[in-house]
Amino acid sequence: MDTKDKAKFPQVVIVGGGFGGLQVASKLADKPVDVLLLDRHNYHTFQPLLYQVATGSLEAESIAFSIRKNFAGQKNFRFNIAEVTRVNAEKNTIDTSIGEIAYDYLVIATGSTTNFFGNKDIEKFSMPMKSIPEALNLRYLILQNLEDATLKATKAEKEPLLSFVLVGAGPTGVELAGALAEIRNHILCKDYPELKKEDMKVYLVDFLPKVLGPFSDEASKKAYEFLTNMGVEVLLNVKVESYDGNEIKFEGGKTIRSKNVIWSAGVMGEIPEGVNKEVIVRGNKIKTDDHCRMAGSPAIFAIGDVAAMITDETPKGHPGVAQVAIQMGKYVAETIIQTINGEATKPFKYFDKGSLATIGRNKAVADLGKVKFQGFFAWMIWMFVHLISLLGFRNKLHVFINWIGSYISFNGGSRLIIRQFKKETLASKTEQVAIPD
Amino acid sequence: MDTKDKAKFPQVVIVGGGFGGLQVASKLADKPVDVLLLDRHNYHTFQPLLYQVATGSLEAESIAFSIRKNFAGQKNFRFNIAEVTRVNAEKNTIDTSIGEIAYDYLVIATGSTTNFFGNKDIEKFSMPMKSIPEALNLRYLILQNLEDATLKATKAEKEPLLSFVLVGAGPTGVELAGALAEIRNHILCKDYPELKKEDMKVYLVDFLPKVLGPFSDEASKKAYEFLTNMGVEVLLNVKVESYDGNEIKFEGGKTIRSKNVIWSAGVMGEIPEGVNKEVIVRGNKIKTDDHCRMAGSPAIFAIGDVAAMITDETPKGHPGVAQVAIQMGKYVAETIIQTINGEATKPFKYFDKGSLATIGRNKAVADLGKVKFQGFFAWMIWMFVHLISLLGFRNKLHVFINWIGSYISFNGGSRLIIRQFKKETLASKTEQVAIPD
Numbered sequence: 047m048d049t050k051d052k053a054k055f056p057q058v059v060i061v062g063g064g065f066g067g068l069q070v071a072s073k074l075a076d077k078p079v080d081v082l083l084l085d086r087h088n089y090h091t092f093q094p095l096l097y098q099v100a101t102g103s104l105e106a107e108s109i110a111f112s113i114r115k116n117f118a119g120q121k122n123f124r125f126n127i128a129e130v131t132r133v134n135a136e137k138n139t140i141d142t143s144i145g146e147i148a149y150d151y152l153v154i155a156t157g158s159t160t161n162f163f164g165n166k167d168i169e170k171f172s173m174p175m176k177s178i179p180e181a182l183n184l185r186y187l188i189l190q191n192l193e194d195a196t197l198k199a200t201k202a203e204k205e206p207l208l209s210f211v212l213v214g215a216g217p218t219g220v221e222l223a224g225a226l227a228e229i230r231n232h233i234l235c236k237d238y239p240e241l242k243k244e245d246m247k248v249y250l251v252d253f254l255p256k257v258l259g260p261f262s263d264e265a266s267k268k269a270y271e272f273l274t275n276m277g278v279e280v281l282l283n284v285k286v287e288s289y290d291g292n293e294i295k296f297e298g299g300k301t302i303r304s305k306n307v308i309w310s311a312g313v314m315g316e317i318p319e320g321v322n323k324e325v326i327v328r329g330n331k332i333k334t335d336d337h338c339r340m341a342g343s344p345a346i347f348a349i350g351d352v353a354a355m356i357t358d359e360t361p362k363g364h365p366g367v368a369q370v371a372i373q374m375g376k377y378v379a380e381t382i383i384q385t386i387n388g389e390a391t392k393p394f395k396y397f398d399k400g401s402l403a404t405i406g407r408n409k410a411v412a413d414l415g416k417v418k419f420q421g422f423f424a425w426m427i428w429m430f431v432h433l434i435s436l437l438g439f440r441n442k443l444h445v446f447i448n449w450i451g452s453y454i455s456f457n458g459g460s461r462l463i464i465r466q467f468k469k470e471t472l473a474s475k476t477e478q479v480a481i482p483d
Numbered sequence: 484m485d486t487k488d489k490a491k492f493p494q495v496v497i498v499g500g501g502f503g504g505l506q507v508a509s510k511l512a513d514k515p516v517d518v519l520l521l522d523r524h525n526y527h528t529f530q531p532l533l534y535q536v537a538t539g540s541l542e543a544e545s546i547a548f549s550i551r552k553n554f555a556g557q558k559n560f561r562f563n564i565a566e567v568t569r570v571n572a573e574k575n576t577i578d579t580s581i582g583e584i585a586y587d588y589l590v591i592a593t594g595s596t597t598n599f600f601g602n603k604d605i606e607k608f609s610m611p612m613k614s615i616p617e618a619l620n621l622r623y624l625i626l627q628n629l630e631d632a633t634l635k636a637t638k639a640e641k642e643p644l645l646s647f648v649l650v651g652a653g654p655t656g657v658e659l660a661g662a663l664a665e666i667r668n669h670i671l672c673k674d675y676p677e678l679k680k681e682d683m684k685v686y687l688v689d690f691l692p693k694v695l696g697p698f699s700d701e702a703s704k705k706a707y708e709f710l711t712n713m714g715v716e717v718l719l720n721v722k723v724e725s726y727d728g729n730e731i732k733f734e735g736g737k738t739i740r741s742k743n744v745i746w747s748a749g750v751m752g753e754i755p756e757g758v759n760k761e762v763i764v765r766g767n768k769i770k771t772d773d774h775c776r777m778a779g780s781p782a783i784f785a786i787g788d789v790a791a792m793i794t795d796e797t798p799k800g801h802p803g804v805a806q807v808a809i810q811m812g813k814y815v816a817e818t819i820i821q822t823i824n825g826e827a828t829k830p831f832k833y834f835d836k837g838s839l840a841t842i843g844r845n846k847a848v849a850d851l852g853k854v855k856f857q858g859f860f861a862w863m864i865w866m867f868v869h870l871i872s873l874l875g876f877r878n879k880l881h882v883f884i885n886w887i888g889s890y891i892s893f894n895g896g897s898r899l900i901i902r903q904f905k906k907e908t909l910a911s912k913t914e915q916v917a918i919p920d
Contacts, residue, residue, distance in 0.1 A: 088630065089899040105544045107897040114674040115898065124677075127630050127900070144634055178901055193525065193564050197581055237551040240561075440888055440895075444881065451877055458877075460544040461552065462526040463564070464615055465902075 055080045055122070056150035056386055059140065061130050061318070063090045063113045065368045066350035067155035068437075069375025075120045077383050079151075084128040084142065088113055091178055092436055094368065095445070097218060099181040101188070101225040102459035103452060106178045108444040111437035130156075133320035135343050140318070151345050151382050154318070154332060155375065158351035158366060161312035161329075171291040172309040175218065184308065186467035188226075191305055193463075196240040208246045209304035211294055213286055214311030215252035216259060217403040220269055222308060223250040224405040227276040232456040248278045249302060252311075253285045258411070260365060261401055265411035268420040272405040286311075313366060315352035327354050331363065336393035338378050347381075349374035355394065364396055368435075373397065402428045407453060492517045492559070493823055496577065496586035498567050498755070500527045500550045502805045503787035504592035505874075506812025512557045514820050516588075521565040521579060525550055528615055529873055531805065532882070534655060536618040538662040539626070539896035540889060543615045545881040548874035567593075570757035572780050577755070588782055588819050591755070591769060592812070595788035595803060598749035598766075608728035609746040612655065621745065623904035625663075628742055630900075633677040645683045646741035648731055650723055651748030652689035653696060654840040657706055659745060660687040661842040664713040669893040686739060688718045689748075695848070697802060698838055702848035705857040709842040723748075750803060752789035764791050768800065773830035775815050784818075786811035792831065801833055805872075810834065839865045844890060 056079050060067045063085035071083050092109040099106050117123045132141040139148045160174035173184045188210075195207040210226050212219045230246040250257065250273060256266045257273065257280060273280055285297040295301045314330040325333045325341045331354035333341050338353065340346040350371030354363035364370040377394045384391045400414035402424065410425035412418065429449065436442050452458025493516050497504045500522035508520050529546040536543050554560045569578040576585045597611035610621045625647075632644040647663050649656045667683040687694065687710060693703045694710065694717060710717055722734040732738045751767040762770045762778045768791035770778050775790060777783040787808030791800035801807040814831045821828045837851035839861065847862035849855065866886065873879050889895025 087900065088626065089897075089901075105542050106901055107542045107899060110897065110899050110901075112674070112898050115894070118673045126633065182901070189525065196563065236555045237549070440885075440897075443884060447880060447884070448877075457552070460526075460547065460877075461549050462544060462547050463524065464526075464543055464547075464619070 056382075057082065057148060058151045058153065058382060059084065059147060059149035060153040060155060061085075061140070062155035062157055062350075062352075063087070063125075064093075064155060064157045064350060064371060066157075066371035066375040067153065068113075068116065069372050070153050070155065070349070070379045071117065071123060072120070073376050073379030074122065074382070077122070077379075078386065079122060079382065081120075081123045082147065082149075083113065083117075083123070083125050084130060084147075085113060085125075086127065086129050087178075088125075088127050089178075090116065090437060092441075093176070094217075094432060094435075096175055096178070096181045097222045097225055099178065100175055100184040100222065101229060102185050102461045103225065104445060104448055105460070106182060108441050108448065109436065110178055111441060116437060130318045133318050133346070135320070135322070135346060138345060141320075149345070151385075152347070153378055154321075154340070154346065154348040154352055155350050155371070156316040156318065156352045157371075158313035159316050160309060161314040162309065163312060165288075168286070168289050168307075168309060171289050172213070172307040174309055175222070176313070182465070183467045186463050186465060188306060189461055189463050190467060192234075192238055192241070195245075196238055201245065204241070204245050206292055206303040206305045208241070209249070209302055210247065210306045210308070211249045211251060211302055211304045212308050212310065213251050213294075214309065215250050215254070215257040215280070215282075216310060217401075218310040219250055219252070219308075220257055220273065220403055220405060222310070223248055223273055223278045223280075224276060224409070227273070227278050228406050230277065233461075236457060237461065249281060249304075250278050251281045251284050251286065251296070253283065255283050257282070258403055261403065261411065262413045262418050264418050265401075265403070265413050265420060269403065269405055269411050272409045272420075276406055276409075313351065315354075317352060327356065329354065337381055337391060338374055338394055347378045349378055357393075360396075367401075369399055370396060402431060404428045493587035493819075494519065494585060495588045495590065495819060496521065496584060497590040497592060498522075498577070499592035499594055499787075499789075500524070500562075501530075501592060501594045501787060501808060503594075503808035503812040504590065505550075505553070506809050507590050507592065507786070507816045508554065508560060509557070510813050510816030511559065511819070514559070514816075515823065516559060516819065518557075518560045519584065519586075520550065520554075520560070520562050521567060521584075522550060522562075523564065523566050524615075525562075525564050526615075527553065527874060529878075530613070531654075531869060531872075533612055533615070533618045534659045534662055536615065537612055537621040537625075537659065538666060539622050539898045540662065541882060541885055542897070543619060545878050545885065546873065547615055548878060553874060567755045570755050570783070572757070572759070572783060575782060578757075586782070588784070590815055591758075591777070591783065591785040591789055592787050592808070593753040593755065593789045594808075595750035595766075596753050597746060598751040599746065600749060602725075605723070605726050605744075605746060608726050609650070609744040611746055612659070613750070619902070620904045623900050623902060625743060626898055626900050627904060629671075629675055629678070632682075633675055638682065641678075641682055643729055643740040643742045645678070646686070646739055647684065647743045647745070648686045648688060648739055648741045649745050649747065650688050650731075651746065652687050652691070652694040652717070652719075653747060654838075655747040656687055656689070656745075657694055657710065657840055657842060659747070660685055660710055660715045660717075661713060661846070664710070664715050665843050667714065670898075673894060674898065685715045686718060686741075687715050688721050688723065688733070690720065690722045692720050694719070695840055698840065698848065699850045699855050701855050702838075702840070702850050702857060706840065706842055706848050709846045709857075713843055713846075750788065752791075754789060764793065766791065774818055774828060775811055775831055784815045786815055794830075797833075804838075806836055807833060839868060841865045 058079045060083045089110040095109045098104040129143040162169040191207040195204045198204045226248045258266045287295045327333045332348035334355045336357050338347045351366045404410040408422045410428040411420045412424035495516045497520045526547040532546045535541040566580040599606040628644040632641045635641045663685045695703045724732045764770045769785035771792045775784045788803045841847040845859045847865040848857045849861035
C-alpha cells in the first residue's frame with residue numbers, strides 16, 4: 047500500500063462478496079468511510095441458481111457478476127482478490143494472502159461451505175455444489191458419465207454411470223433432482239440415442255421424513271408429488287452410511303451403485319482463523335449479539351450464513367438464506383454509520399418475505415407467510431423473483447432468454463465438457479487451477 | 484461395440500468436429516452410409532471468435548456447440564469423445580482411446596495446433612490460443628495480471644504485468660491486439676481505478692514487413708493505421724529470439740518486460756500417428772491429391788488445416804481458413820457417395836469468398852475479390868458473416884445481444900476469474916483437468 051492509501055476516514059473491511067458483503071459495501075456509498083472488500087474470487091455468485099449451472103441450463107457467467115464492475119464509480123470503494131488467513135482482533139488487523147490489513151470495522155461475511163460431518167470418504171468421493179467451480183465440475187462429471195455410458199454394452203455396466211443420488215432434500219437437492227429428471231425425460235434420448243430413458247435413475251435422499259424440511263407441510267407434500275410424478279425416487283427417513291465412489295450404502299442395508307453422488311445435506315460457516323473459539327457455535331458459526339456484533343468485539347460484525355444471532359427471540363439464529371444476509375448487510379452498514387456519528391442504534395429485525403422452491407417446468411412451491419400455493423403460478427413468481435434479484439441487466443437478459451428458449455424447446459442449455467473432470471484429483475482439493483489444453 | 488452396431492452400410496469415420504468434419508457428417512445425412520464422428524471434445528468450436536473469449540467479450544459457450552445436439556435426429560450418425568492414437572491404413576482401422584475402430588472411409592479433419600517452431604522456452608512460457616480451454620486460460624491470466632498490478636506500488640513493478648505482447652500479426656494477432664487496446668482505452672480505468680491507461684501497453688510483433696500478411700496491401704495499411712490510432716505499438720520486421728516468462732528478447736537486442744506473451748505466429752497440422760511419413764509435408768500437413776485423398780490411400784481423405792492439396796494449380800496448397808475446410812468437407816461427402824455409387828468424381832475446386840478481419844469497433848478490413856474496403860461497412864459485414872456462420876439460434880442470439888450491449892456500453896463482457904491460471908502448470912501440458920474449488 048502506498049502512503050496515499052492511508053485512510054483519512056474510518057476503514058471498513060468486508061470479507062466476502064456474497065449477498066451480505068455486497069449489501070454492506072453498496073449501502074456505505076457516499077458515507078464518510080473507506081470501504082475495502084476482499085473475496086477469493088473477483089465475482090459475486092448468485093447461489094440460488096447454481097443448480098442450473100450444474101445441469102447446464104445456464105452458463106456460469108449468467109449467475110456471476112464482476113465485483114469491480116458492480117462498484118465501478120463508487121469513490122470510497124476498493125476491491126482485492128485475497129484469502130483471509132487470520133483475524134487479529136487484539137490489534138484490529140487481518141492477515142491475508144496480500145499482506146496484513148488494518149481495519150476500524152471488520153465485517154465477516156464469508157458464508158458457508160459444504161458440511162460432510164467429518165466423513166472423509168463422502169468428502170472425497172461425493173460432489174459438493176456451493177461455488178461456481180464446483181457446479182461446473184459437477185456438470186462436467188455428469189456429462190462425462192453420460193458419454194461413458196454410451197460406450198457400455200450391458201445394463202449392469204451402465205447402471206452406476208446413469209444413477210444420480212442427491213443427498214439432502216432441501217431446496218438445493220429438490221431443485222437439482224427436478225432438473226436432472228427433466229434431462230432424463232426430455233433430453234437424454236435426443237442427445238444420446240444410444241441410451242434409454244429408463245436406464246437413468248434420479249434418487250433424492252434425506253434422513254428427515256419429508257422433503258423441503260423448513261417449508262410448510264402443504265409445500266412439502268406437493269413437492270414430493272411433483273418429484274415422484276417426474277420419475278424421481280424419493281427416499282425419506284434414510285441415513286447415508288458410506289460412499290466409496292462406486293456404491294452408496296444406507297443404514298439398514300440398502301445400497302445404490304452410483305458414480306454420481308451429490309452432497310447437499312448440510313452446510314457450515316467458513317470462519318477465518320483467529321476468531322475466539324468461545325464465540326463459535328453449532329454449525330461452525332460466529333455467535334453475535336442482536337446488533338450482528340461478534341461477542342466481545344464491538345468492531346467486528348458477522349452476517350449471513352457465517353453468523354448465528356442467538357437471542358431470546360431467535361434461539362436458533364436465522365435461516366441460511368439470501369434474504370437474511372441481505373437484510374443483515376443493510377443493517378450493519380447503517381449501524382456502522384450510526385456508531386461513527388454517535389447516534390443510537392437499534393437491534394436487527396429480520397423480515398421474512400417467505401420461501402420459494404422450484405421443481406421443474408410449471409412446478410414450484412411458495413410459502414409466503416400465511417399464503418401458500420403450488421404449481422404454475424408459484425413457478426412464475428419463482429422465476430420473476432430470481433430474475434429481478436440477479437445483478438446486472440446483461441445477466442437478467444441472458445437468463446431470461448435461456449429460460450424462454452428452454453421452455454419452448456424442452457432442450458435448453460449447452461452441455462459442453464469444457465474441462466475434463468477427474469475424480470482422482472479430489473484427493474488434492476486445495477484449489478482450482480486451470481491447466482492448459 | 485455390440486453386434487447390432489455391425490455396419491450394414493459402408494462405415495465413414497470422421498476424426499475431428501471442426502468446420503470440415505461437421506460438414507462431411509451433415510452432408511452424409513440420409514445417404515447409404517453409417518457415420519461415426521470422433522473428437523476429443525463433445526463440442527464444435529467457432530475458432531474465428533476465440534479471441535473474443537480470451538478477452539472476455541463473449542462466453543465460451545456462445546462460440547461452442549454440442550456436436551450431439553447438432554446431429555440430434557440424423558439417423559445414420561453416431562458420436563463419441565475419443566483421442567485417435569494411430570491410423571492403421573494397411574487394415575483400415577484406427578486405434579483410439581475407446582478401442583480399435585474399423586472404417587471403410589476415413590476422413591482426417593484434425594485441424595491444426597500452435598507451432599512454436601521447436602522453441603521449448605517459448606512453448607513453456609507463452610500463451611497459445613487455438614482452443615476454448617486455451618482461450619479461457621489466456622483470459623484468466625490477463626485478469627489475474629491486472630489484479631496483481633493493482634497491488635504493485637511502482638511503475639517498474641507494474642510494467643511486466645501490464646505489457647501485452649502479441650507475436651504474429653495475422654488475423655488472430657490483429658484482432659486480439661485490437662480487443663486488448665479497447666480494454667485499455669475503455670475498460671481499464673472503470674474496473675481498475677488503481678491503474679492508469681498509460682501504464683498498459685499492447686505490442687503487436689511480426690517478422691514480416693506488414694500486418695495481415697495474406698491480405699491486400701490496402702487492407703494491410705489500413706489495419707496498421709487503425710491499430711496505431713488505437714494505441715497499439717506495431718513492431719514489424721522483428722524476430723523473437725527468446726522468452727523466459729518475464730522478458731521477451733528480439734533479434735537486434737530490443738527487449739520488452741512482459742508476463743503476457745501470446746503466440747499466434749504459426750500453426751502446424753495435427754496428424755495422428757501411423758500416417759505414412761512420406762506424405763507429410765511442410766507445416767506438418769498431409770499431402771493429398773486433387774480429390775482430398777491421402778497419397779497412396781484411396782480410402783483416406785484429409786481436409787482443412789491438416790491437409791495440403793499440392794497440385795499444379797495450388798503448388799502451396801490452400802490457406803488455413805474455415806472456408807477451405809467447409810468446402811473440402813462438402814466435397815468429400817459428395818465424393819464418397821459418388822465412389823460408393825460407382826459414379827465419376829470431379830477434382831476439388833476452391834471458391835475464394837474473400838477475407839475479413841476486424842480491428843475494433845467500427846473498424847474492419849475486407850478483401851472480397853477485386854472489391855476492397857475498410858472501416859464501418861467492412862465491420863458490419865464482418866459481424867453479419869460471423870453471426871450467420873455460428874451454429875445454433877441460441878448462440879447467434881447470445882452473441883448478437885452481447886455485441887449490441889458492448890457497442891452501447893463500451894463495457895461489455897464479464898471478466899470473471901472462474902479458474903485460477905498458473906503458469907507453473909504449463910510444464911505439464913498434457914491435458915486440461917478441472918480441480919475442485
